[in-house]
Amino acid sequence: MRPAVLAVYVTAMCMNGLDATIVNPALFRIAADLGVAPAAANPVEWAFLASVAAVMPVAGWLCDRYGAARVFLVSLAVFTAGSGLCALAWDLGSLVGFRVVQGAGGGVLTPAGLAMLFAAVPPEERMRLSKYVVVPTALAPALGPVLGGWLADAFSWRWAFLVNLPLGAAAVVAGLVVLPLSGGTTVRLVLRELLPVRQLAADQAFLRGTAAAALAAAGLMGMLFVFPLMYQDLLGASATEAGLVLFPEALGLLAAGFLVERSCARWGERRVIAVGLAGGAVLFALPALADLGPWPLRLLMFAVGLVLGQAVTAVQVTSFAGVGPELMGRAMTLFQSVRMLGGGLGVGLCALAIGLGYRAALLVSAALVAAALTARAGAHAVSETRHP
Structure with missing residues (x-):
């Protein structure tokens, strides 16, 4: 090329x-x-x-x-x-x-x-x-x-x-x-190649995995919306300072991309997903429950990217385990579309919660990630029922 x-x-x-x-x-x-x-x-x-x-x-x-x-x-x-x-x-x-x-x-x-x-x-x-x-x-x-x-x-x-x-x-x-x-x-x-909803609807693991990915995206995008506003509004920080505090989250995502294969091989996808989503929910809630300085917040953001990035990658891999080659392209389109819609929904929900305060909005983002864990746990239950 x-x-x-x-x-x-x-x-x-x-x-x-x-x-x-x-x-x-x-x-x-x-x-x-x-x-x-x-x-x-x-x-x-x-x-x-x-x-x-x-x-x-x-x-x-x-x-x-x-x-x-x-x-x-x-x-x-x-x-x-x-x-x-x-x-x-x-x-x-x-x-x-x-x-x-x-x-x-x-x-x-x-x-x-x-x-x-x-x-x-x-x-x-x-x-x-x-x-x-x-x-x-x-x-x-x-x-x-x-x-x-x-x-x-x-x-x-x-x-x-x-x-x-x-x-x-x-x-x-x-x-x-x-x-x-x-x-x-x-x-x-x-x-x-347009959305084969009828065919994919039979794959409960895929649907629940897609729901988990959408909820995780909702929590992440909601947090990324709320946090810079809170950091500037309550602390009088500049937009540059808010961006620098958020930046380590993306570095954590990059690190997660390199580590996820090794983590899944060592502990299994199910454990990586559970720990990552649960850890993400806790990390999202911490700024709402405690006053943290710039460097603790940067470390927290890096940890968010590290654990959540591995969890979401493992969710995607396991969600597509039962999808055949003939449906892969269409399934990926559905997965990505719903994930993007989830991100928009998370921003909207967290914006509504800001009326109760920035900390309440961060707790909403944490609850969305926790809901992703619940959705993915349902997918595992479906898989175990089919393959005892």
């Missing part, structure tokens, strides 16, 4: 990954600038996540109809244009609406990009692509809180969106030159 094709893909995925976290530390500034209460800014985050989840299921049909490379470039252009519109927003309603546009581009961008890459290389070489996929999906979200906080403090929250414009424009122009835009994909994504 040509390096230029890979460069276009990585650039686009880095932009998409950044936008999952770059706005959180800037929400306090956004609320103040647009004249709303901090909690009222929550649609800025959940509108993006819900839009991503809503359009993701149609990506397969679009790639089949118009070609993965062409759909990838159009979605990248929509995402970039949505970023520019967000930077020009004049009130909360316009910003939320433009975030929906941005999310619509981002929701198609990831599956279309993967289809484009898979079409560009033979099957025996596709495993090598994983290391390139990890870079934008893990590193970019890790940099998002720090970059977003710094941009909000040094310039304006609008730069959290403007930063996408030069990268997106360059990637679109480069893509027009290097990507094969004619015809459909040779790794064919047909209409039947």
Whole structure:
């Protein structure tokens, strides 16, 4: 595969990954600038996540109809244009609406990009692509809180969106030159790749695992929404300081990616999931129950990423254990879509709880992670009933 094709893909995925976290530390500034209460800014985050989840299921049909490379470039252009519109927003309603546009581009961008890459290389070489996929999906979200906080403090929250414009424009122009835009994909994504709800509904372990992943995402995104607001509002910290406190959580996620295989081999997936989700719930509740300084909070955030990252990875692996190859692509689409919807739901629930105080909202995020543990325990019970 040509390096230029890979460069276009990585650039686009880095932009998409950044936008999952770059706005959180800037929400306090956004609320103040647009004249709303901090909690009222929550649609800025959940509108993006819900839009991503809503359009993701149609990506397969679009790639089949118009070609993965062409759909990838159009979605990248929509995402970039949505970023520019967000930077020009004049009130909360316009910003939320433009975030929906941005999310619509981002929701198609990831599956279309993967289809484009898979079409560009033979099957025996596709495993090598994983290391390139990890870079934008893990590193970019890790940099998002720090970059977003710094941009909000040094310039304006609008730069959290403007930063996408030069990268997106360059990637679109480069893509027009290097990507094969004619015809459909040779790794064919047909209409039947849309959500096979009827077939997957029979797999209770998959459904419960998907529910657990969605609840864990709800807790995590809810916490990432609440904590920067609390840190800035109650402690008078800057957006940069809030981002730096959150940053170790992403480092913990990176470490979890390297450790999860070894942990599961040593203790088993079930124990890794139970300890990780239970530990995540406890760690989410600690800032609500005790006053912690910056460094204890950084250590706590690292621990959150470390334990929760391993648990969620193990949930995904075990949830797909009974899914056959013929359903894998469609099952993954369902899994990721529901997980993104869960993240948006968590932001909304925690925003409602802020009316009772920031600490109450953090306890809601902890309860969502605890609910994920309950859902996954039900999946194990189903599995043991079927295979005594």
